[in-house]
Amino acid sequence: MRPSVPLTRRAALTGAALTALPGCVRDETDASVSCPPSVPTDESLRIGFVGDVMLGRSVDERWRADPDGPTAVWGSMFDRLQSLDGLVANLECCISDRGEPRPGRTYHFRASPDWAVSALDRAGVSCAGLANNHLLDFGPEALIETPSHLRGEEIAAVGAGESRENAFEPAFVEIGGLSVAVVAVTDQSPSYAAGRDSPGTAYAPLDPNHPLTRRRVGGALAAARDADPDLLVVTAHWGPNWVTEPTETRRKFAHWLVDHGVDVVHGHSAHVIQGIEVYRGRPIMYDTGNFVDDYAIKDGYRNDRSFLFELRIEDGTLVALELTPVENAYTQVGRADEGVAEWLRATLRERSRAFETTIERDGDGLRVPLTCDE
Template sequence: MTWTRRGLLAAGVTALAGCVGGEPGTRIGFVGDVMLGRSVNDHWIGRDPDGVWGSTLNRLRRLDGLVLNLECCISERGRKWPDKVYYFRSDPDFAVPALESANAALASLANNHSLDFRAPALADTRGYLDDADIAHAGAGPSREAALTPAVTDIGGLTVAVVALTDRYPEYAAGDGTAGTAYLPLDPSVPESRQTVEATLRRARDADPDLLAVSLHWGPNWETAPSETQRRFARWLIDRGVDVVHGHSAHVLQGVEVYRGRPIVYDAGDFVDDYIDKESVQNKRSALFELTVEDGSVDSLRIVPTEIADETATMADEQASAWVCEAIRERSAAFGTRVDRTDAGLSVSLGEP
């Protein structure tokens, strides 16, 4: 085995964690938007990049790997895409070591900011992630590349991830143009069904132990998924997906368990510099820890977090109570059993 910095970190902190196959399970973290540009970049550039993870860092390093939505490009090049309001770009000298220190295993690039500084910055982003041994999916130099599943090793498991988005059609990749894996995320749309089914077949060709789909979908500030989102998520699991990882709303939504598989409709934002909308508490979020044991999805734990001063932190008592109550209430609509634990919440993944 070739040891990467991520692998060494995980091994050093969780030497007893083991891998699937009779030993203790593999733990994979899922978080929503990680936006390392703008004032987050300005705050941390030239300082210890580990600091952006604040008090969450030890928890992240105890994982076998972290899956996230990278809501910015990593580059010093490129011209702004015309007629946008928000542009997110992070300096490689900060972003790359920060992601490495957080145990990042895979980054979704299927979002409405990966092409903010056009094709050169997207190419740089993919290159820097490759150099850091961080897998990525959801954007590329062509539509075929954008739709190519990422396959990587996490804690001894082969993990395949498909990343898709229904945000910002202007960024959609073409046959020979760079962009994102954009399409309507609706199982009633024939072209979407055909495209996603073909992409899932490519992912299954890798014979993964875990198949995840990461979705940047839906409007901002919504605390519940639409009926179309629910249909699409269930449709994915009916086609063999093990976990649906949603993000884009900037706020936490509920968790549904369908056929023993978790659907995280929106994981919120893990770190950013966005406006604090107290009405939706978008600065309060969570780390979703999925355990795979003996070849099966075993458990999902939810650890409350919050964002303060361009830093991800473990939630204080008040914020933690709010996160737990919000997720329990928003998951109840799906009949999901959610129990309190010392660290936050535990979601039962048993078949209904």
């Protein structure tokens, strides 16, 4: 087995220094080099990643008046979530009691702050990605309130804001003594895109050849790298619904992100799990599916089945991505039974085959070793 990837401190260097630094990556936009980050710890850390967390509509109706709702919504996964050192989630709704449904939309997702913020806090969410196609469902007032409510419980919010500059600002959180930078972006619902002076999401085409992507996303990555974080994460709400493999453009964009210093690519939007790729020793989760919601189960897609994805760091090294099978039982998530777990293991293996990803059995779940190409 190839060695797992040791992380070394990022630095901005001129092109002449490239050959002296194995693993460094040239930034073609400014001819600089970005090295992978260091993780200054000798401890074992686990950082979780989940797909869509939609706490609105029927989820909100079921749990908002229940005193146990903020805990019960996580079902049998609650203790596992609490055991993590940190958790990154895509929040697929606004959190507000204000605003009106946006005209022309089929679905409107909103959760009451009275319980939803506590639910995220109890699950141990460190950072909520807001760059998706539902944050503006109840207008700019509800969008602006959402990150404010989250930050009130010390949950970082990223990917939406009062202006384009705010929306593309990275979030910085401390997880287990590590400084983690998170950038959230989306290519969904361009009408929800933040403007120069108007609220919205961090929208870009998410095509590495598109100048808008290179300018907006490249600028957000540069701002994150300037803070010299120990770990850089991009959470991306990308691509169409109900597809089981990423497009070639999504794959090129994911590689572009890693080549520009990103350590973890956390994808979601399709409502179904897609494969995992390990590129330059960095995990790319093309789609992490749904985690908790009230969505109908679409024939043939099993959008009620997914994983809790855990990044394991040992002695300052990205060692593995570990997957725990879960099933969403309409407004409540729980650990999958053996039959569902078997289906998930087989499906994830099949959808990762094109990437030649090494996948190992790990109890009722899976383990993806993170190995370098050197």
